[in-house]
């Protein structure tokens with residue numbers, strides 16, 4: 559493992575590789591692109607992997623707070639479905655790593671379909687009214703799911719404080735005319751501009767390429783570098 563990555567990034571990358579969460583090969587993305595690498599946060603389902611995932615999110619959040627990149631928040635919100643374990647595990651870990659700052663931090667998540675019996679509604683966990691809410695999710699591909707989550711939180715009276723994701727793929731949005739050779743912004747860049755929110759990633763594609771040297775094959779790294787050169791966003 560390259561030592562140039564900060565320890566929490568290196569540890570996260572190591573467990574993503576050992577748990578098969580980060581894979582190299584040939585994968586079709588939501589955008590239709592064929593990618594030589596894929597990161598499936600849904601594969602962090604084993605106790606040790608989930609613990610390392612929660613640690614990576616919590617440490618990234620705490621270090622962003624220390625560096626002034628992220629403001630205060632009361633609630634960690636995970637958009638259904640894959641965001642749900644991320645939000646609950648991150649909330650527990652924040653409380654363990656920084657009890658003074660986070661023993662009262664809450665979690666919340668949405669239902670994909672509103673429940674019309676029992677307690678009803680489409681939010682589970684902490685009420686959001688008047689609360690500062692941090693969204694945690696796995697990746698941002700087009701930004702659609704994050705826009706939807708922001709809409710739901712604001713509808714409940716919450717104030718979105720920022721977004722934390724596991725991976726910034728650093729790639730440009732697909733061009734409307736299908737011509738991917740033109741330069742363009744990333745979905746993360748567009749969301750930052752649109753909402754003026756801090757958006758923080760545990761790992762970027764640059765971190766992956768740097769960190770997997772010696773762990774992935776030269777061929778996988780070369781194909782990933784080629785992919786980065788082809789699709790890298792301008793922001």
Ligand SMILES: O=P(O)(O)OC[C@H]1O[C@H](OP(=O)(O)OP(=O)(O)O)[C@H](O)[C@@H]1O
Pocket residue numbers: 637638639640641695696697698699700701702703704705745
């Ligand atoms: O639209 P974006 O903001 O770029 O994000 C892409 C999202 O799409 C997927 O989730 P999906 O909404 O398919 O739900 P899931 O968590 O149930 O898989 C994926 O897990 C990301 O969270």
Ligand SMILES: O=C(O)c1cc(=O)[nH]c(=O)[nH]1
Pocket residue numbers: 586587588589595596597598599696697699
């Ligand atoms: O763009 C996607 O569809 C995508 C890429 C990735 O690395 N991981 C993921 O869950 N989705």
